Amino acid sequence: MLSIFNNPSAHWLRWLFRKWNLEFKYRKEHLHLEYMVEVKNTKFGKYNTVYKHSRLRDAELGDFTYVARNSQIYNTKIGKFTCIGPHVNTGMGAHPSSVFVSVHPLFYSTIGQSSGLVIVDKNLFEEFPETTIGNDVWIGNNVSIKYGVKIGDGAIIGAGAVVTKDVEPYSVIGGVPAKIIKYRFSPEEIDFLERFRWWDRDLEWIKSNKHLFLNVRDLMAKYDVKA
Numbered sequence: 001m002l003s004i005f006n007n008p009s010a011h012w013l014r015w016l017f018r019k020w021n022l023e024f025k026y027r028k029e030h031l032h033l034e035y036m037v038e039v040k041n042t043k044f045g046k047y048n049t050v051y052k053h054s055r056l057r058d059a060e061l062g063d064f065t066y067v068a069r070n071s072q073i074y075n076t077k078i079g080k081f082t083c084i085g086p087h088v089n090t091g092m093g094a095h096p097s098s099v100f101v102s103v104h105p106l107f108y109s110t111i112g113q114s115s116g117l118v119i120v121d122k123n124l125f126e127e128f129p130e131t132t133i134g135n136d137v138w139i140g141n142n143v144s145i146k147y148g149v150k151i152g153d154g155a156i157i158g159a160g161a162v163v164t165k166d167v168e169p170y171s172v173i174g175g176v177p178a179k180i181i182k183y184r185f186s187p188e189e190i191d192f193l194e195r196f197r198w199w200d201r202d203l204e205w206i207k208s209n210k211h212l213f214l215n216v217r218d219l220m221a222k223y224d225v226k227a
Contacts (some may be wrong), residue, residue, distance in 0.1 A: 015036055015037075015038075022044075029044060029047070030048075031048050031049075032049045032050070033050050034050065034052040034054075034069075037050045037051075037052065037053070037055070038054075038055040038057075039055075039057075040056070040058070041057060042057065042058070042059045042061070043059075043060040045061055045062045045063035046063040046064065047063060047064045048063075048064070048065055048066065049066040050066070051067060051068050051071075051086075052069045052070075053069055054067050054069060054070060054071045054072070054073070055071075056073045057074045057075070058074060058091075058128070059073045059075070059076050059077070059078070059091075060077045060078060062078055062081070062135065062199075063080045063081070063199075064081045065078050065079070065083075066084065067088075068083075068085050068088070068141070070086050071085070071086060071087060071089070072088075072092075073091065074090065074091040074093075075091035075128040075130055075131060075147065076090045076091040076130070076131040076132070076133060076145075077130060077131070077132050078133040078137075079133060079135035079137070079199070080135045080136070080200075081135055081136045081199050082133055082134070082136065082137040082139075083137070083138045083139065084139050085138075085139050085140045085141040085142075085143065085159070087142045088139055088141070088142070088143045089143075089145065090131050090133070090144075091131040091145070091147050092144075092146075092147060094128070094129060094147045096108065105127065106118075106120075108127075110122060128147065129148030130148065131147055131149055132150045133145075134150075134152050134153035134155065134169065135154070135197075135199040136153055136154045137153070137154065137156070137157075138155075138157070139151075139156075139157045140158050140159035140160070141159045141160075143157050143158075143159065143160065143161050143162075144162045144163065145163040146162075149163055149165065149166055149167070150167070151163070152167055152171070153169045153170070153199075154170035154184060154190075155168070155169060155171050156171075156172045156173070156184065157174070157178065159174075160174075160176070161174045162178060163177070163178045164177045168180070168183075169190060171183050171184070172184060185216055189216050189217075189220065192219075192220050196219075196224070209222075
């Protein structure tokens, strides 16, 4: 009897039902989920796309943010207009690296990762600190971001990077472990963008000002009150 519900066709039908259910729930927000996307306890904004074979758990996506194929986004809050590349991993669970005799969750977790076995009465270690990714962030393919890290607005993370520390706004980082390569703009321009927060404007404003997004100086010339 169990084999009827535990085969490829049954898995596909369950996925299809969940996809339709979520897309219907967020139909006014224009959510689009591609093939075999897995979603659990996730909040969406407007105009989100999650590409095939990606997995989102305990996550939040801001408006216009997309997640490319084969990415795993766990315990992560993501801002608006952020671009997540393929094969990106964020917010994976933490393990204790000192004091605790063992790194195995059997000694501090009630989740039951070992076939449901639990030997502690309560959680003794924070396994899933929230990871935060800002607005207008671009993350390249095959990037891994450590749990609890904060990525600032406007940052760019190069392909293959392993991010172990907080990332400054509008910095470009890369490497293993990731380090700052440069900043996208001058300190004056970064200050303007952080104050202006264009990503909080509505879609009509963005459409009417799209020509100013080709050069940060053009945007500043029109809207910087300090200029």
